[in-house]
Amino acid sequence: xxxxxxxxxxxxxxxxxxxxxxxxxxxxxxxxxxxxxxxxxxxxxxxxxxxxxxxxxxxxxxxxxxxxxxxxxxxxxxxxxxxxxxxxxxxxxxxxxxxxxxxxxxxxxxxxxxxxxxxxxxxxxxxxxxxxxxxxxxxxxxxxxxxxxxxxxxxxxxxxxxxxxxxxxxxxxxxxxxxxxxxxxxxxxxxxxxxxxxxxxxxxxxxxxxxxxxxxxxxxxxxxxxxxxxxxxxxxxxxxxxxxxxxxxxxxxxxxxxxxxxxxxxxxxxxxxxxxxxxxxxxxxxxxxxxxxxxxxxxxxxxxxxxxxxxxxxxxxxxxxxxxxxxxxxxxxxxxxxxxxxxxxxxxxxxxxxxxxxxxxxxxxxxxxxxxxxxxxxxxxxxxxxxxxxxxxxxxxxxxxxxxxxxxxxxxxxxxxxxx
Amino acid sequence: xxxxxxxxxxxxxxxxxxxxxxxxxxxxxxxxxxxxxxxxxxxxxxxxxxxxxxxxxxxxxxxxxxxxxxxxxxxxxxxxxx
Numbered sequence: 040x041x042x043x044x045x046x047x048x049x050x051x052x053x054x055x056x057x058x059x060x061x062x063x064x065x066x067x068x069x070x071x072x073x074x075x076x077x078x079x080x081x082x083x084x085x086x087x088x089x090x091x092x093x094x095x096x097x098x099x100x101x102x103x104x105x106x107x108x109x110x111x112x113x114x115x116x117x118x119x120x121x122x123x124x125x126x127x128x129x130x131x132x133x134x135x136x137x138x139x140x141x142x143x144x145x146x147x148x149x150x151x152x153x154x155x156x157x158x159x160x161x162x163x164x165x166x167x168x169x170x171x172x173x174x175x176x177x178x179x180x181x182x183x184x185x186x187x188x189x190x191x192x193x194x195x196x197x198x199x200x201x202x203x204x205x206x207x208x209x210x211x212x213x214x215x216x217x218x219x220x221x222x223x224x225x226x227x228x229x230x231x232x233x234x235x236x237x238x239x240x241x242x243x244x245x246x247x248x249x250x251x252x253x254x255x256x257x258x259x260x261x262x263x264x265x266x267x268x269x270x271x272x273x274x275x276x277x278x279x280x281x282x283x284x285x286x287x288x289x290x291x292x293x294x295x296x297x298x299x300x301x302x303x304x305x306x307x308x309x310x311x312x313x314x315x316x317x318x319x320x321x322x323x324x325x326x327x328x329x330x331x332x333x334x335x336x337x338x339x340x341x342x343x344x345x346x347x348x349x350x351x352x353x354x355x356x357x358x359x360x361x362x363x364x365x366x367x368x369x370x371x372x373x374x375x376x377x378x379x380x381x382x383x384x385x386x387x388x389x390x391x392x393x394x395x396x397x398x399x400x401x402x403x404x405x406x407x408x409x410x411x412x413x414x415x416x417x418x419x420x421x422x423x424x425x426x427x428x429x430x431x432x433x434x435x436x437x438x439x440x441x442x443x444x445x446x447x448x449x450x451x452x453x454x455x456x457x458x459x
Numbered sequence: 460x461x462x463x464x465x466x467x468x469x470x471x472x473x474x475x476x477x478x479x480x481x482x483x484x485x486x487x488x489x490x491x492x493x494x495x496x497x498x499x500x501x502x503x504x505x506x507x508x509x510x511x512x513x514x515x516x517x518x519x520x521x522x523x524x525x526x527x528x529x530x531x532x533x534x535x536x537x538x539x540x541x
Contacts, residue, residue, distance in 0.1 A: 107478060175507060177504065178500045178504060
């Protein structure tokens with residue numbers, strides 16, 4: 040029987056493979072150290088593009104996965120299953136024989152988002168179709184390219200039977216995955232949910248398309264300085280790839296099995312701009328409403344928020360709109376918020392961005408230290424925020440943090456986390 | 460013209476590439492599904508790779524008759540001489 044509850048949702052496991060590390064500990068240390076994951080692309084196809092830089096995964100997934108498993112998964116699903124396995128193990132749920140005995144499969148769910156889906160598989164097989172004919176198109180194309188493939192493969196790996204979902208809301212997808220997981224647990228549909236997002240879109244077609252939207256940085260001669268949120272010289276985002284997966288769990292379930300708790304998900308705010316398919320609302324009204332809703336759902340006051348991991352992709356319009364939205368939503372309490380934009384190091388992971396940045400937010404609360412924003416040489420005057428350019432400590436006591444994600448289509452998702 | 464064992468050996472390499480089955484396990488009397496754990500989608504991949512490797516056509520209707528490695532080798536031999 041599913042009934043709405045006010046169950047507290049906690050985070051008990053983290054997993055990622057990102058442009059700055061193949062796991063959580065490596066990624067977190069790289070973020071604290073201010074390490075850029077952006078580099079010039081070595082592929083031949085990059086030479087014909089205006090943007091020739093990206094933040095590729097630090098560890099290639101085919102080096103991690105067994106060969107036959109890897110060849111049956113799109114790159115986006117490869118990232119997802121690697122991150123999910125780490126999160127699952129980190130949560131203490133993986134037993135030695137690989138068979139979990141501590142979560143009832145009927146109470147275990149997955150919400151793994153994707154912004155774009157299996158483009159490498161789709162476009163790679165389109166090339167095969169043209170070059171070799173329809174007979175050569177892989178029979179695995181559909182189960183590999185479908186956007187729900189990463190979620191479904193995670194579900195198969197952990198035997199999740201409570202529901203397997205793939206929210207799709209462009210660059211807000213990862214946060215929406217986590218928000219959906221919170222709902223699943225609060226509605227009593229699941230006790231444990233593997234939630235987050237994945238993306239693998241470093242391919243000439245998406246690169247060309249984002250480039251033609253004037254969305255990408257063209258700082259090819261200085262890749263590590265290309266992603267520069269809030270800086271006056273920012274000229275677009277840098278495409279990144281990877282996955283982030285968090286184990287969300289009802290507090291009673293986590294307590295009953297003695298799980299280590301990183302932080303709690305206090306609540307989520309989801310809104311839509313209804314302004315433009317690609318441009319942000321210049322005043323950030325939808326983002327403001329998302330932040331306010333997240334606070335309301337969480338029972339938090341603006342003064343409780345001491346840290347925000349911003350969406351801040353390094354685009355001229357978006358960074359300012361978000362800054363305005365934060366100040367409008369939090370008012371004078373904004374002055375006490377330590378801001379960071381980890382995209383300055385990881386680039387923009389699209390549908391995985393919210394998930395990776397939620398991991399960074401959770402670890403910032405857990406360790407009480409905020410990773411820096413790199414490349415902020417001269418802060419845009421329109422951005423009235425206190426931005427960490429070096430590691431910054433957070434105070435002791437109960438505190439809360441936000442992670443914002445916004446996506447093409449006008450999707451806004453603010454997640455609120457609090458110390459456990 | 461390839462010998463029977465050359466065909467089996469090349470087919471074994473394809474099955475290894477597609478499904479991860481050790482090539483030495485791909486023996487004439489082995490069933491693709493029951494012994495080698497090659498599922499239906501992987502079987503299509505094996506067939507298409509075999510068509511390319513051996514320059515033969517294996518119609519979809521024929522695939523269901525290829526239960527064992529020996530069935531497939533025999534079909535490829537016939538198709539090459541035919």
